[in-house]
Amino acid sequence: MKITVVGAGAVGASCAEYIAIKDFASEVVLLDIREGFAEGKAMDLMQTASLNGFDTKITGVTNDYSKTANSDICVITSGIPRKPGMTREELIGINAGIVKSVTSSLIEHSPNTILIVVSNPMDTMTYLTHKSTGLPKNRIIGMGGALDSARFKYRLAEALGAPISDVDGMVIGMHSDTGMIPLTHLATRNSVPVSEFLTSERLEQVKEDTKVGGATLTKLLGTSAWYAPGAAVSSMVQAIACDQKKMFPCSVMLDGEYGLKDLCIGVPVILGRNGIESIVEMKLTDAEKANIKQSAEAIVNVNALL
Ligand SMILES: NC(=O)c1ccc[n+]([C@@H]2O[C@H](COP(=O)([O-])OP(=O)(O)OC[C@H]3O[C@@H](n4cnc5c(N)ncnc54)[C@H](O)[C@@H]3O)[C@@H](O)[C@H]2O)c1
Numbered sequence: 622m623k624i625t626v627v628g629a630g631a632v633g634a635s636c637a638e639y640i641a642i643k644d645f646a647s648e649v650v651l652l653d654i655r656e657g658f659a660e661g662k663a664m665d666l667m668q669t670a671s672l673n674g675f676d677t678k679i680t681g682v683t684n685d686y687s688k689t690a691n692s693d694i695c696v697i698t699s700g701i702p703r704k705p706g707m708t709r710e711e712l713i714g715i716n717a718g719i720v721k722s723v724t725s726s727l728i729e730h731s732p733n734t735i736l737i738v739v740s741n742p743m744d745t746m747t748y749l750t751h752k753s754t755g756l757p758k759n760r761i762i763g764m765g766g767a768l769d770s771a772r773f774k775y776r777l778a779e780a781l782g783a784p785i786s787d788v789d790g791m792v793i794g795m796h797s798d799t800g801m802i803p804l805t806h807l808a809t810r811n812s813v814p815v816s817e818f819l820t821s822e823r824l825e826q827v828k829e830d831t832k833v834g835g836a837t838l839t840k841l842l843g844t845s846a847w848y849a850p851g852a853a854v855s856s857m858v859q860a861i862a863c864d865q866k867k868m869f870p871c872s873v874m875l876d877g878e879y880g881l882k883d884l885c886i887g888v889p890v891i892l893g894r895n896g897i898e899s900i901v902e903m904k905l906t907d908a909e910k911a912n913i914k915q916s917a918e919a920i921v922n923v924n925a926l927l
Contacts, residue, residue, distance in 0.1 A: 622645065622646045622647055622648075622693050622694075622862045623646070623647065623648045623649075623650070623691060623692045623693055624640060624646050624648070624649050624650070624692060624693065624694045624695070624696070624858060624862070625649075625650045625651075625652060625689040625692040625694075625695040625696070625727065625731070625734075626640075626649060626650070626651050626652070626695075626696045626698065627652045627653075627695065627696065627697050627698060627699045627723050627727065628652075628653060628697070628698035628699035628700065628739075628740070629651040629652070629653035629655075629658050629659035629662045629663075629681060630653070630698065630699075630702075630847075631702070631844065631845075631847035632698045632702075632739060632845075632847045632850045632851055632854070633651060633653070633662075633696070633698040633699075633851075634651070634662045634666070634847075634851075635847045635848055635850065635851025635852070636696055636698065636739075636850075636851040636854040636855050636858075637649050637651050637662070637663075637666060637679055637851075638666055638669075638851065639851050639852050639854075639855035640677065640855045640858055640859070641666060641669075641670070641673070641675045641677040641679055642673050642675055643675075643855060643859055644674070644675040644676060644677060645677075645859055645862055645863055646677050646858075646862060647677065647678065648677065648678050648679075648680070649677055649678070649679045649680075650679075650680050650681075650682060650688055650689050650692065651663050651679065651680070651681045651682070652681075652682050652683075652684065652685070652686070652688070652689060653681070653683065653684075653699070654683070654684050654699070655683070656683050657683060658681075658683070659681030659682055659683060660681035660682070660683065661681065662681055663679045663680050663681030664681065666679045667679050686726040686727065686729065686730050687730060689727060689730050689731060690730040690731060691730070691731055692727070692730075692731040692734050693731075693733075693734060693735065693861075693862065694734060694735045694736075694737065694858055694861055694862060695727045695731060695734045695735070695736050695737070696736075696737045696739060696854055696858065697720060697723055697724065697727075697736065697737065697738050697739060697740055697746075697750075698739045698740060698854075699719050699720070699723050699740060700712065700715065700716035700719045700720065700740035700741070700746075701715050701716060702741070702839075702844050702845040703741065703839055703844075703845055704839070704843070704844065705839050705840045705843060707839075708797065708798065709741040709742045709743070709796065709797055709798075709835075710742045710745075710797065710923050710926075712740075712741050712742060713742055713745060713923065713926055713927070716740045716741060716742075716746060717745075717746070717749055717927055719740065720738065720740050720746045720749060720750065721749060721750075721753050724736060724750050724753060724754055725753065725754070728754055728756070734760070735759075735760045735761075735762070735861055735896040736750060736754075736756070736760060736761050736762070737762050737763075737764055737854060737857060737858065738750055738761065738762070738763045738764065738872075739763075739764050739850065739854055741796075741845075742796070742797070742923055743763045743764065743765045743796045743872060744763060744765065744795055744796055744797075744872045744884070744885050744886055744887070744920045744923070745885075745920065745923045745924050745926075745927065746763070747761060747762070747763030747872045747873075747874075747885040748874070748884060748885040748920075748924050748927075749927055751874050751885065752927075758873070758874045758876075758897065759895050759896040759897040759898075760896045760897075761873075761874070761896075762857065762871045762872070762873060762890075762892070762896060762897060763796070763871060763872025763873070763885055763887075764850075764853055764854050764857060764871065764872070765795075765796025765801075765870075765871075765872055765887055766791070766792055766793060766796070766869065766870025766871055766872070766887035766888075766889075767853035767854075767856060767857055767869045767870065767871065768796075768849055768850050768853040769792035769796065769801050769803075769831065769834065769870075769887070770790060770791050770792045770869075770870055771849055771852070771853060772792075772831050772834035772835075772849065773790045773791070773792050773803045773808070773827070773831040774788045774789070774790050776827045776830045776831050776834070777790055777808055777810075777815060777827055779827075780815075780819055780823055780824075780826070780827050781810055781815065781818055781819065783810055787810050787811055788808070788809070788810055788815075789808065789809050789810075790803065790804065790805075790807070790808035790809070790815075791803075791804050791807065791808075791870055791889065792804065792831065792870060792887070793870050793886075793887045793888055793889065793913065794886060794887050794912065794913055794916035795886060795887065795916040795917075795919055795920050796872065796887060797919065798832055798833050798835070798836055799832070799919065800915075800916040800919045800920070801831070801832050801887070801916070802909060802912045802913060802916060803827070803828045803831045803832070804909065805824050805827070805828055806906060806909075856869070857869055857871070857892055860892040860893065861892050861893065861894065861896060864893045864894040865892070865893065866891050866892070866893045866898060867891070867892055867893075868889050868890070868891055868892075868901060869889070869890065869892055870887045870888060870889050870890070871887065871888075871890050871892070871897070872885045872886060872887050873885060873886075873888065873890055873897055873900060875888070875900070878900050878902050879902065879905075879913055880910075880914075881913070881914075881917050884917055884920050884921055884924060885920070886913070886916065886917055886920055888900060888901070888902075889901040889903065
């Protein structure tokens with residue numbers, strides 16, 4: 622199992638580190654445009670191997686796509702992150718060009734690869750990848766919901782005073798501060814609906830804190846977060862590489878599911894060896910149906926900027 626991660630910055634390096642620590646891949650190639658940067662990150666990570674007990678070989682390359690040849694999975698994290706006060710959508714001007722050229726170079730050397738898009742605005746970058754590569758739908762997956770759901774579970778556990786392992790919950794919709802939809806009515810603590818423990822006001826607060834989860838960290842860190850994004854991508858890579866058939870909310874091209882067409886938006890999917898094994902259509906409340914429609918409209922507006 623060979624995995625390429627493009628962009629050896631904060632998210633790319635964190636993703637490579639988690640993939641290595643989980644020890645399921647034979648090889649990870651880190652690629653960056655900045656001279657020597659990926660080589661340095663790869664060497665530093667390899668020097669953790671004896672300490673962290675993994676056998677995955679991590680190599681770094683400066684823009685040499687021949688070294689990525691025959692990758693089973695490629696993760697795209699190249700591009701600029703947001704600064705405090707910025708929205709993800711404001712990154713489109715720079716990141717669209719980067720994502721388009723990176724995907725074309727990756728496919729040239731790994732025609733059968735599965736692509737995971739991380740660069741923001743992620744739903745639109747995933748859509749762009751579909752339009753520019755024409756790859757089958759199952760092989761292009763946007764990462765956003767896995768991270769947003771992890772942030773939702775963190776906020777739920779905080780409100781409940783419970784360990785995170787007790788909590789289950791999912792976020793669908795656009796990967797943006799206003800467009801994401803934490804599914805509070807389906808969230809549980811060990812199968813018991815969280816609404817039995819939390820007031821509707823507290824649950825509403827959890828929802829709002831989840832939606833601005835990225836912006837809160839960007840304000841604290843001065844740039845966007847990397848540990849949870851890296852961990853989220855590595856879990857998706859593992860589900861595909863190990864054919865786990867695990868469910869994650871991911872940004873995928875819809876063709877009528879949820880009443881939506883010709884856009885990429887976060888919905889639950891099963892990830893396995895074929896990438897997207899299936900899209901799960903679940904019952905939404907009327908309010909959630911209205912939310913996903915609104916979220917889809919916002920994505921279409923950003924897509925129109927391409
Ligand atoms: N989808 C999500 O949930 C999520 C979460 C966090 C961050 N992000 C996004 O991921 C992207 C990366 O964030 P980061 O914090 O790692 O940024 P970063 O600046 O730390 O790293 C980005 C790296 O991409 C490299 N790069 C730029 N152009 C390139 C090119 N053409 N080819 C190869 N490499 C190139 C840069 O040299 C840099 O090292 C941003 O767009 C950010 O908004 C998405």
